[in-house]
Amino acid sequence: MxxxxxxxxxAQAALxxxxxxxxxxxxxxxAAIVDAQAAxxxxxxxxxGLAHDLRNPLAPLSNGIELLRLTDDDPAGRLRTRGIMExxxxxxxxIADELSDLARLSGVQPTLQHGAFDxxxxxxxxxxxxxxxxxxxxxxxxxxxxxxxxxxxxxDAQRLGQAIGHLVDDVARHAERGSTIRVAASAxxxxxxxxxxxxxxxxxxxxxxxxxxxxxxxxxxxxxxxxLAALHGGGLRxxxxxxxxxxxxxxxxxxxxxxxxxx
Numbered sequence: 205m206x207x208x209x210x211x212x213x214x215a216q217a218a219l220x221x222x223x224x225x226x227x228x229x230x231x232x233x234x235a236a237i238v239d240a241q242a243a244x245x246x247x248x249x250x251x252x253g254l255a256h257d258l259r260n261p262l263a264p265l266s267n268g269i270e271l272l273r274l275t276d277d278d279p280a281g282r283l284r285t286r287g288i289m290e291x292x293x294x295x296x297x298x299i300a301d302e303l304s305d306l307a308r309l310s311g312v313q314p315t316l317q318h319g320a321f322d323x324x325x326x327x328x329x330x331x332x333x334x335x336x337x338x339x340x341x342x343x344x345x346x347x348x349x350x351x352x353x354x355x356x357x358x359x360d361a362q363r364l365g366q367a368i369g370h371l372v373d374d375v376a377r378h379a380e381r382g383s384t385i386r387v388a389a390s391a392x393x394x395x396x397x398x399x400x401x402x403x404x405x406x407x408x409x410x411x412x413x414x415x416x417x418x419x420x421x422x423x424x425x426x427x428x429x430x431x432l433a434a435l436h437g438g439g440l441r442x443x444x445x446x447x448x449x450x451x452x453x454x455x456x457x458x459x460x461x462x463x464x465x466x467x
Contacts, residue, residue, distance in 0.1 A: 257299050261295040262292075262296075268285050302428055306427060317359070317361070317362070317363070323354060324349040326364055343383050344384050346387070347387055348386065349389035354391050354397055356460045357397060357459060357460055364436065367440075371453045372387065374423065384405075386400070386404050387400070392456075399455040403450060406452060414444060416443060433455055438456045438458060439456050
């Protein structure tokens with residue numbers, strides 16, 4: 205009789221284990237489905253952003269071809285049209301470079317530098333590089349980064365400067381002429397540095413709820429910035445008030461634990 209009871213107990217234990225394994229497999233399946241759906245939404249958002257980036261220069265190029273046909277007897281008009289087409293071709297080449305760069309960074313072994321640096325130095329380099337681009341739009345950069353109050357970072361300073369430049373460029377493209385764009389760095393404890401990028405006008409607005417934005421859907425430059433943040437162990441967050449176009453970015457980066465300033 206005890207033998208039958210033992211067999212029954214073992215069978216019940218085996219059944220319990222099988223049920224637990226089945227529940228675990230179902231949970232893994234459900235998690236995989238959620239991840240796959242999120243990846244699919246992100247891919248669709250990225251492709252939509254890429255299509256938008258490509259459409260912007262392609263439309264003027266298409267119009268320029270038609271204008272060239274209509275201005276055979278107008279050398280000045282043809283010269284203006286050619287200038288427009290050359291600028292748009294430059295935009296297309298930049299998009300191709302960014303797409304190639306994003307593909308490299310998304311590869312198995314992306315190449316990044318791993319030196320220690322101060323974020324204030326990176327921001328100054330960004331300001332010098334973007335100055336000629338912002339000047340025709342009468343825009344200025346307001347940098348707020350006190351080196352003494354910030355821990356050092358470790359990674360590829362040049363690449364992170366590139367990421368910040370893409371965020372500034374996105375804010376500038378949707379800002380009014382003459383806007384001031386603020387890039388502010390702040391320490392969150394000793395382990396994290398947060399960089400915010402937004403127009404001063406947006407930051408001065410009365411506080412109101414912000415909605416999360418899928419940064420990958422904002423175009424190649426922002427997608428590239430997001431990838432660079434992830435490769436440095438950080439992240440990129442985009443927020444905006446409901447119905448607004450301009451996005452407020454927050455780029456979070458881990459501090460260099462080995463640096464004396466981060467101790």
